[in-house]
Amino acid sequence: MTSQPVDRLADVTEPRWLNEQEERAWRGLMTMEEGLTAFIDRRLRTHCGLSHADYQVLAHLSEAPGGRLRSFELGDLLRWEKSRLSQHLSRMQARDLVTRERSQVDQRGAVVTITAQGTQLISVAARQHVADARDAVIDQLTATELKTLTAIADKVRERLAVLDPSGRR
Amino acid sequence: MTSQPVDRLADVTEPRWLNEQEERAWRGLMTMEEGLTAFIDRRLRTHCGLSHADYQVLAHLSEAPGGRLRSFELGDLLRWEKSRLSQHLSRMQARDLVTRERSQVDQRGAVVTITAQGTQLISVAARQHVADARDAVIDQLTATELKTLTAIADKVRERLAVLDPSGRR
DNA sequence: AGGACAAGGTTGACGAGTCAACCAGTGGAT
DNA sequence: ATCCACTGGTTGACTCGTCAACCTTGTCCT
Numbered sequence: 001m002t003s004q005p006v007d008r009l010a011d012v013t014e015p016r017w018l019n020e021q022e023e024r025a026w027r028g029l030m031t032m033e034e035g036l037t038a039f040i041d042r043r044l045r046t047h048c049g050l051s052h053a054d055y056q057v058l059a060h061l062s063e064a065p066g067g068r069l070r071s072f073e074l075g076d077l078l079r080w081e082k083s084r085l086s087q088h089l090s091r092m093q094a095r096d097l098v099t100r101e102r103s104q105v106d107q108r109g110a111v112v113t114i115t116a117q118g119t120q121l122i123s124v125a126a127r128q129h130v131a132d133a134r135d136a137v138i139d140q141l142t143a144t145e146l147k148t149l150t151a152i153a154d155k156v157r158e159r160l161a162v163l164d165p166s167g168r169r
Numbered sequence: 170m171t172s173q174p175v176d177r178l179a180d181v182t183e184p185r186w187l188n189e190q191e192e193r194a195w196r197g198l199m200t201m202e203e204g205l206t207a208f209i210d211r212r213l214r215t216h217c218g219l220s221h222a223d224y225q226v227l228a229h230l231s232e233a234p235g236g237r238l239r240s241f242e243l244g245d246l247l248r249w250e251k252s253r254l255s256q257h258l259s260r261m262q263a264r265d266l267v268t269r270e271r272s273q274v275d276q277r278g279a280v281v282t283i284t285a286q287g288t289q290l291i292s293v294a295a296r297q298h299v300a301d302a303r304d305a306v307i308d309q310l311t312a313t314e315l316k317t318l319t320a321i322a323d324k325v326r327e328r329l330a331v332l333d334p335s336g337r338r
Numbered sequence: 339a340g341g342a343c344a345a346g347g348t349t350g351a352c353g354a355g356t357c358a359a360c361c362a363g364t365g366g367a368t
Numbered sequence: 369a370t371c372c373a374c375t376g377g378t379t380g381a382c383t384c385g386t387c388a389a390c391c392t393t394g395t396c397c398t
Contacts, residue, residue: 016299016303017299018303018307021312021315021316022307022315025307025315025316025318025319025322026306026307028318028322028326029306031326032322032326032329033206034248035326035329036198036202036325036329037202038333039329039332039333042333051353051354053354070376071376071377072375072377075376079203080355081355081357082376082377083356083357084355084356085377086377086379087355087378087379088354090378091353091354106363106364106376107362107364108362108363108375109363109375109376109377110376130184130185130186130187131184133195134184134185134187135332136325136329136332137198138191138194140324140325140328141321141324143190145317145320146191146194147190148321149198149318149321150193150194150197152314153194153197153200155309156204156205156305156306157197157200157201159304159305159306160201160204160208160305163304164204164207164211220383222384222385239346240347241346244346250386251346251347251348252388253385253386254347255347255349256348256349256384256385257385259348260384275345275346275394276394277345277346277394278345278346278347278393279347
């Protein structure tokens with residue numbers, strides 16, 4: 001629109017674009033991500049009646065001692081906004097997957113507990129989930145690729161923590 | 170590659186759980202995905218006022234000859250449901266990022282065109298996007314990792330196409 | 339030509355996520 | 369004891385994605 005002093009804004013106006021190899025990697029990653037999340041969610045939904053979000057909530061609860069967690073602990077594990085968690089738990093409570101009570105220790109707080117039905121469901125869903133994970137990803141890769149993938153994920157997560165410390169919360 | 174009948178039956182009751190290495194890879198991948206999509210979307214939103222979805226629409230349009238595409242072509246590129254596309258385009262049209270007209274060739278169809286403002290915005294956003302992609306992922310990885318990542322993404326996408334042919338459409 | 343069926347899009351209702359505002363309880367400082 | 373900031377959670381309004389129903393136009397078959 002308006003003419004600018006070129007040198008000062010050099011990297012704003014002309015960044016280092018991706019070369020062919022980088023472009024392929026980036027597009028591939030984005031497309032894989034979209035496809036994979038859609039796939040996982042769809043399978044869980046149609047085979048178990050759980051969304052991926054439901055699954056994650058129940059998974060964390062079922063791994064916790066007594067199948068119960070404080071709301072904020074759950075939120076930290078999931079890295080969800082508190083309002084999202086609150087609303088989601090309301091819906092899950094209505095479906096009899098979890099219960100909520102006031103904490104005895106801290107009157108502000110809520111304790112979330114997985115129900116028998118929730119426990120039942122997550123046990124089926126976990127089998128489905130691991131089978132899908134194998135089928136779509138894990139079993140498709142060599143041992144080397146698996147190791148590299150882990151390394152990549154570690155690096156990126158670490159980097160994101162630096163770039164975006166708030167990280168959705 | 171595919172499991173035998175016997176395995177399939179066994180899978181239902183007691184699947185092959187993930188070993189430690191596999192578990193780390195899978196959890197790492199999931200967490201990276203969530204973090205990365207959140208990051209990309211947040212940056213685009215706060216720096217350019219575009220959601221990632223907006224970005225993808227405009228990117229495809231700006232790469233098309235004349236900055237225009239039939240609705241269904243756009244849908245195929247994005248792999249979006251047609252209703253999602255329709256609703257999203259309505260919102261983008263209201264924000265003066267695209268226009269829609271009836272196709273002359275096929276009276277059923279719509280032709281979507283990027284506006285001047287849309288062109289302006291995508292050019293800024295693309296710079297932001299590539300900078301973020303570098304910063305969070307590309308520049309963090311070695312050449313080998315980048316190559317392996319591409320290979321992994323290719324394999325997974327290919328596998329997903331087999332497992333989930335509908336693939337969100 | 340006529341009728342069935344498919345293709346391209348739109349709409350409405352609903353489930354889900356985000357943001358900002360809010361409320362109640364907690365825990366210091368003074 | 370009182371004031372005040374912080375923490376843990378909930379609510380309401382808005383945006384976004386999905387599903388099913390629907391309408392119009394094109395296509396094919398006879």
